[in-house]
Amino acid sequence: MQPVITVGLDGSPESLAAARWAADEAERRRLTLRLLHAWPLLAPEPPRVASEVDQNYWAKRLVHTAQAELQARHPGLSVIGNLVPEDAQEALIKAAAESEMLVLGSRGLEAVESYFMGDVSLPVVARAGRPVVLVRAEPADEARTSAPGGPVVVALKLHAPSDELLDFAFHSAAARGVPLLAVHGRSLPLHAHTPWGADHAVTEEMTKDAHKELSKTLRPWHEKYPQVEVDDSIRLASPAKAVVQAAQGAGLLVVGRRAHRHGRGHHLGPIAQAALHHGRCPVAVVPHD
Numbered sequence: 001m002q003p004v005i006t007v008g009l010d011g012s013p014e015s016l017a018a019a020r021w022a023a024d025e026a027e028r029r030r031l032t033l034r035l036l037h038a039w040p041l042l043a044p045e046p047p048r049v050a051s052e053v054d055q056n057y058w059a060k061r062l063v064h065t066a067q068a069e070l071q072a073r074h075p076g077l078s079v080i081g082n083l084v085p086e087d088a089q090e091a092l093i094k095a096a097a098e099s100e101m102l103v104l105g106s107r108g109l110e111a112v113e114s115y116f117m118g119d120v121s122l123p124v125v126a127r128a129g130r131p132v133v134l135v136r137a138e139p140a141d142e143a144r145t146s147a148p149g150g151p152v153v154v155a156l157k158l159h160a161p162s163d164e165l166l167d168f169a170f171h172s173a174a175a176r177g178v179p180l181l182a183v184h185g186r187s188l189p190l191h192a193h194t195p196w197g198a199d200h201a202v203t204e205e206m207t208k209d210a211h212k213e214l215s216k217t218l219r220p221w222h223e224k225y226p227q228v229e230v231d232d233s234i235r236l237a238s239p240a241k242a243v244v245q246a247a248q249g250a251g252l253l254v255v256g257r258r259a260h261r262h263g264r265g266h267h268l269g270p271i272a273q274a275a276l277h278h279g280r281c282p283v284a285v286v287p288h289d
Contacts, residue, residue, distance in 0.1 A: 009066055155255045164256070164286055165286045181230075181231050183247075187236070215232070240275075
């Protein structure tokens with residue numbers, strides 16, 4: 001199968017925003033865009049039938065309308081539609097395995113909803129074997145998604161596997177022609193707290209050590225992608241808080257999650273959870289060993 005970016009389409013404003021973002025990304029990466037609509041009640045496809053008796057008419061119209069809009073925006077882009085008579089969650093997880101990335105729409109989460117991602121998105125993000133990008137629909141979405149936007153921000157843990165994460169982040173920055181910002185958050189130990197604030201000697205030493213480790217981690221990737229301008233940010237705060245703060249103004253936030261090789265776990269770490277719940281830009285969740 002040819003390399004594709006797949007977007008889950010259900011007709012919501014969020015999924016249409018995701019489709020527009022995915023089309024931009026597919027054009028940058030010179031990939032085919034696949035629009036996938038999954039619904040277990042889709043009827044078997046008859047040879048020829050009038051639209052007024054076609055049980056799949058509205059599903060076809062949904063995909064065809066989006067396909068026509070995206071093709072008009074990107075005349076040179078290959079866009080294909082795919083109707084799948086399956087449960088949406090299972091269909092999207094299968095599609096992710098066949099794609100360079102899977103793109104889904106994400107609701108803007110209010111404070112009261114901050115720990116609820118919906119029945120489909122969160123399990124798919126947690127189980128997919130390939131990167132999943134969540135895109136929000138917001139005012140002026142069309143204008144924003146038509147441009148590369150701000151830098152790519154990647155959240156890094158030190159002394160942890162990061163090859164898949166960094167490859168995706170650097171490739172994304174190179175495709176956009178934007179800088180990459182690597183962020184590492186580190187909470188202060190108890191002994192660094194004093195009645196008048198943080199102990200300067202401790203914070204200086206922690207920052208110096210973290211910069212050294214981060215530079216070592218980034219060096220081979222900077223050599224592989226010399227066209228990408230790279231900066232790093234060490235923040236003495238909880239890693240989740242540091243990443244959300246650093247992602248303000250970003251064009252894409254990239255975070256990792258440990259891949260589940262066994263079972264059907266739906267667990268995401270605190271950094272990925274914070275990014276998905278509170279990040280304002282598109283968020284890519286990249287599984288790694």
